[in-house]
Amino acid sequence: MIYINVRKKLSGVIENMELEFKLNIKKGEFLAIIGESGSGKTTLLRIIAGLEKSEGEIIVDKEIWQNEKIFLPPQKREIGFVFQDFALFPNMNVLENLLYVKNDKDLANHLLKISGIENLKNRYPNTLSGGQKQRVALARALMRKPKILLLDEPFSALDEKRREDLQDRLYFFHKEFDLTTIMVSHSSSEVYKLADNLVELNYGKIKRYGNAKKLLINSKTSEKFTIRGKLIDIIKADIINIAVVSVGNNIIECVISQNEAKNLKIGDNVILSTKAFHPNIRVINENIIS
Amino acid sequence: MIDFTPFILSFKLAFIVTLILLFIGIPYAWYLSNTKSKIKPFLETITALPIVLPPSVLGFYLLVFLSPDSFLGGVVYKLFHLKLVFSFPGLVVASSIYSFPFMIQPIQSGFDTLNKNIIEASYLSGKSRLTTLFKVILPNIKSSLLTAIVITFAHTIGEFGVVLMVGGSIPGKTEVASVAIYDYVENLDYHSAHIYSAILLIISFLVLFFVYFINHNQRKRYDLY
Numbered sequence: 467m468i469y470i471n472v473r474k475k476l477s478g479v480i481e482n483m484e485l486e487f488k489l490n491i492k493k494g495e496f497l498a499i500i501g502e503s504g505s506g507k508t509t510l511l512r513i514i515a516g517l518e519k520s521e522g523e524i525i526v527d528k529e530i531w532q533n534e535k536i537f538l539p540p541q542k543r544e545i546g547f548v549f550q551d552f553a554l555f556p557n558m559n560v561l562e563n564l565l566y567v568k569n570d571k572d573l574a575n576h577l578l579k580i581s582g583i584e585n586l587k588n589r590y591p592n593t594l595s596g597g598q599k600q601r602v603a604l605a606r607a608l609m610r611k612p613k614i615l616l617l618d619e620p621f622s623a624l625d626e627k628r629r630e631d632l633q634d635r636l637y638f639f640h641k642e643f644d645l646t647t648i649m650v651s652h653s654s655s656e657v658y659k660l661a662d663n664l665v666e667l668n669y670g671k672i673k674r675y676g677n678a679k680k681l682l683i684n685s686k687t688s689e690k691f692t693i694r695g696k697l698i699d700i701i702k703a704d705i706i707n708i709a710v711v712s713v714g715n716n717i718i719e720c721v722i723s724q725n726e727a728k729n730l731k732i733g734d735n736v737i738l739s740t741k742a743f744h745p746n747i748r749v750i751n752e753n754i755i756s
Numbered sequence: 757m758i759d760f761t762p763f764i765l766s767f768k769l770a771f772i773v774t775l776i777l778l779f780i781g782i783p784y785a786w787y788l789s790n791t792k793s794k795i796k797p798f799l800e801t802i803t804a805l806p807i808v809l810p811p812s813v814l815g816f817y818l819l820v821f822l823s824p825d826s827f828l829g830g831v832v833y834k835l836f837h838l839k840l841v842f843s844f845p846g847l848v849v850a851s852s853i854y855s856f857p858f859m860i861q862p863i864q865s866g867f868d869t870l871n872k873n874i875i876e877a878s879y880l881s882g883k884s885r886l887t888t889l890f891k892v893i894l895p896n897i898k899s900s901l902l903t904a905i906v907i908t909f910a911h912t913i914g915e916f917g918v919v920l921m922v923g924g925s926i927p928g929k930t931e932v933a934s935v936a937i938y939d940y941v942e943n944l945d946y947h948s949a950h951i952y953s954a955i956l957l958i959i960s961f962l963v964l965f966f967v968y969f970i971n972h973n974q975r976k977r978y979d980l981y
Contacts, residue, residue, distance in 0.1 A: 517879070549873045553871065553874045
């Protein structure tokens with residue numbers, strides 16, 4: 467069980483914003499933290515890691531990491547941290563990056579093997595692709611056998627295909643190493659796929675908390691399915707209008723009426739939904755993955 | 757036969773000065789790179805001053821402040837029986853001040869461009885500040901360190917005005933190579949001046965070439981910047 471109850475003044479988007487975070491996290495839980503930029507997500511991770519000081523308490527498995535009297539430095543907290551830019555040591559090759567954390571060759575080789583990067587162990591970080599760096603960063607974070615794994619938008623620098631592959635891998639590690647994982651994320655599909663619970667921060671305060679899947683599925687309406695997207699164009703064709711919506715990497719066209727078009731403006735975030743029709747579904751696997 | 761004493765003096769001086777400045781330079785440059793204090797521009801100005809100041813101005817002030825009649829020079833003389841003008845220790849002090857920016861500025865810019873996340877990643881790997889300094893920070897600014905060391909060394913060998921004023925060109929004691937050339941020319945001994953000048957020119961070229969060559973290869977290998 468991890469108990470976090472911290473406060474810290476932030477100089478964020480708003481002047482004198484205060485981060486206030488109080489939560490119990492179960493052992494083995496996968497928690498996602500979402501929220502606008504500047505809402506305090508990264509700061510919260512840094513506070514848990516001991517990289518930034520804050521008021522309040524952090525108690526992990528009955529061990530006090532911080533309270534009014536005690537403040538364990540990052541060195542003493544059993545934490546694995548994956549930075550957004552991976553922060554690999556440029557002067558060390560892949561294997562040395564892992565061994566620097568703990569001089570345990572068996573563990574390092576095992577981690578490299580199950581990460582699928584055994585063949586890269588003599589390479590230096592600057593010769594690796596984003597996805598490869600990410601795997602090294604994850605493997606390095608696990609070298610300390612951490613109680614808590616913290617990830618700061620770990621997939622934001624990767625393309626779609628790599629992202630999915632690494633999400634699967636992360637989930638595997640989460641289970642395999644019995645980790646409690648806290649991940650800052652911008653992507654709802656990522657959160658939906660990986661997280662048990664979700665916290666949404668808004669100006670430093672918890673806005674929503676609960677089961678990730680339940681919270682992410684829009685519960686206000688009763689559509690059979692919904693897709694979120696961004697309206698990028700409205701094309702007038704004779705008497706009808708076509709709304710062009712970007713969803714992920716796809717562009718969807720959708721017929722709308724004159725009246726509907728009036729209420730929309732380009733750049734709006736929109737939800738596409740349908741009730742009456744039965745959606746068609748077909749397999750596309752072999753074509754998409756090259 | 758050429759007398760190599762001035763060269764040996766030059767190298768001895770440069771070696772000692774570089775060593776002293778390296779020890780002062782790393783913590784001082786680290787402080788400058790990380791401080792948010794308002795006195796930072798002031799400290800940076802003081803640090804860079806020897807680059808723009810005429811050597812004669814610096815030499816003059818050092819003569820005034822280091823002489824046994826002055827407060828500072830007097831204290832050193834009483835405590836250690838060390839005269840800081842017209843002596844080799846005096847040259848070391850003067851050269852250390854004169855070459856100071858050449859050590860600080862490259863190291864500071866190395867620290868400035870270092871990805872600070874790797875320092876935190878090292879702490880999160882359970883490593884102390886000292887281990888982080890030697891295993892992560894310094895190796896990743898290696899080319900800056902090398903530049904600082906070699907340029908400081910070369911600059912100390914090449915300096916003239918300050919060593920002439922503070923050292924006084926005493927053969928075997930404070931007459932370094934650059935000053936010796938001046939003395940030869942003054943005595944119309946062009947032959948010796950030619951030889952000394954050519955040697956200094958070649959050394960300077962080789963030293964600079966070494967820095968650029970190594971740095972070029974380093975960057976290619978680690979992509980440090």
